[in-house]
Amino acid sequence: MLDQVHQDALAALVGPGGLILDPADRAAYETPARYAGGAAAAVVRPATTAQVSAVVGYCVRHGLRFVPQGANTGLAEGSTPDASGTHLVLSLDRLAAPLEIDVADRTATVGAGVRLSALNAALEPHGLFLPIDLGADPTLGGMAATNTGGARFLRYGDMRRHVLGLEVVLADAAGTTLQLSHGLRKDNAAVALRQLLVGGCGAFGIITQVTVEVHHRPRQTAAALLVPRDIEAVLPLLQAFEVQAGSTLTAFEGLSKAAMTRAIDHVPSLSNPFAGGVPDYAVLVELTRTWAPREGEVSLDEVLQQIAGDLLERDDGLLVDALFGPVEKMWALRHSLSEGLRASGPVVGFDLSFRRRDLARFRREAVLMLEADFPDYALCDFGHVADGGVHFNLVGPVEPGRRAALREAVLTLAVDGFGASFSGEHGLGRAFQDAYDRFTPRLVQDYSAAVAAVFGTGSAAVRLGPARGN
Secondary structure (H helix, E strand, O other), X not given: OOOHHHHHHHHHHHOOOOEEOOHHHHHHHHOOOOOOOOOEEEEEOOOOHHHHHHHHHHHHHOOOOEEEEOOOOOOOOOOOOOOOOOEEEEEOOOOOOOEEEEOOOOEEEEEOOOEHHHHHHHHHXXXXXXXXOOOOOOEHHHHHHHOOOOOOHHHXXXXXXXXXXXXXXXXXXXXXXXXXXXXXXXXOOOOOOHHHHOOOOOOOOEEEEEEEEOEEOOOEEEEEEEEEOOHHHHHHHHHHHHHHHHHHEEEEEEEEHHHHHHHHHHOOOOOOOOOOOOOOEEEEEEEEEOOOOOOOOOOHHHHHHHHHHHHHHOOOOOEEEEEEOOHHHHHHHHHOHHHHHHHHOOEEOOEEEOOHXXXXXXXXXXXXXXXXXXXXXXXXXXXXXXXXXXXXXXXXXXOHHHHHHHHHHHHHHHHHHHOOEOXXXXXXXXXXXXXXXXXXXXXXXXXXXXXXXXXXXXXXXOOOOOOOOO
């Protein structure tokens, strides 16, 4: 329980409604999107950068540990407290201002607590959007802190590609506030410190404001579900689309049979698009253009059908079938995969990233390993084939020892066997502490810790971040 002196001081810093002590009201801030929840001593909700600075400075001076939190949609257990009940949650959900759009510059400057959906709703009348496609509705501060990627990474890149400026509060005794760049696309006048913050998962400071580059919304879109000959045919198909579709190619998403079947079985609004039964593997491909149809121009639907038709006629048989239809229907299956998995049983999730050439071979070896050693777990993988990312999800028993052995086996095969990343886009958190300690080179851990120390972060902020020592 938070000492009364600290309760009074923090309440005075954040004003009415800014301090949550009641266990029932704290629950939403203590429960992560995946894994077990923790217990917070209190939830502090500053409404301005100045209040964040005051709270952080107070916590550092008095030795109060805290966990910065955005929308709490992460899957790495990095935004919630542990079970000790001694940590504060520093929620940034009240930082909903500013929300300023510069149409001419094609940028938006927002408070860290602004949700992705709110930003895109404000951008829509201007024909603009932030093209990070996710299965959740995070805050912009959280997206920057974790360097979010998403399903359209192939065309638009990740948050690091979009962040032009940051406002950051450091975890030091003064709650020092830094302005890192001013929304310029080119700026070599100083070291680009903001790049340390993007993807830093809070290890170097707390993001309170973000300036992002936004894009023109597509005015033409076409999508299809492709059925490859086998998993080895996926990369050659991607390469063919990259050449023939060029810059119109915006997504190339892989979907396994097990993942698709669970979505179809457990999501009532979803219908099976495959008349001949769900294939072993499928790929969702999307093409877009930012301009309206032009007279005499071949439509994207025709372009997509022509590319698929040429592939279907090739002697190597890379493509077995292709389904065309409304874009919303094609994407409905992809967007339902996570919900289908959650409804079908306990999930052990891995967010892995490979060189594209290694994806098929890793999957083949992983399937053999699972069949031999973990037959009680069902592989329900899907992911961003075009950037080497895969959500390697397994549905099976919850017995802790069994799960620990499974995690060890999958991560050893992926990281040691293929040089993969154990966190492709989910960021860092307590859920990955063991992987960080084992697979991140010690020299990198030490330098990360040294950089964090320069920024003043350490015992006050509860983050995975840099190494914690032996």
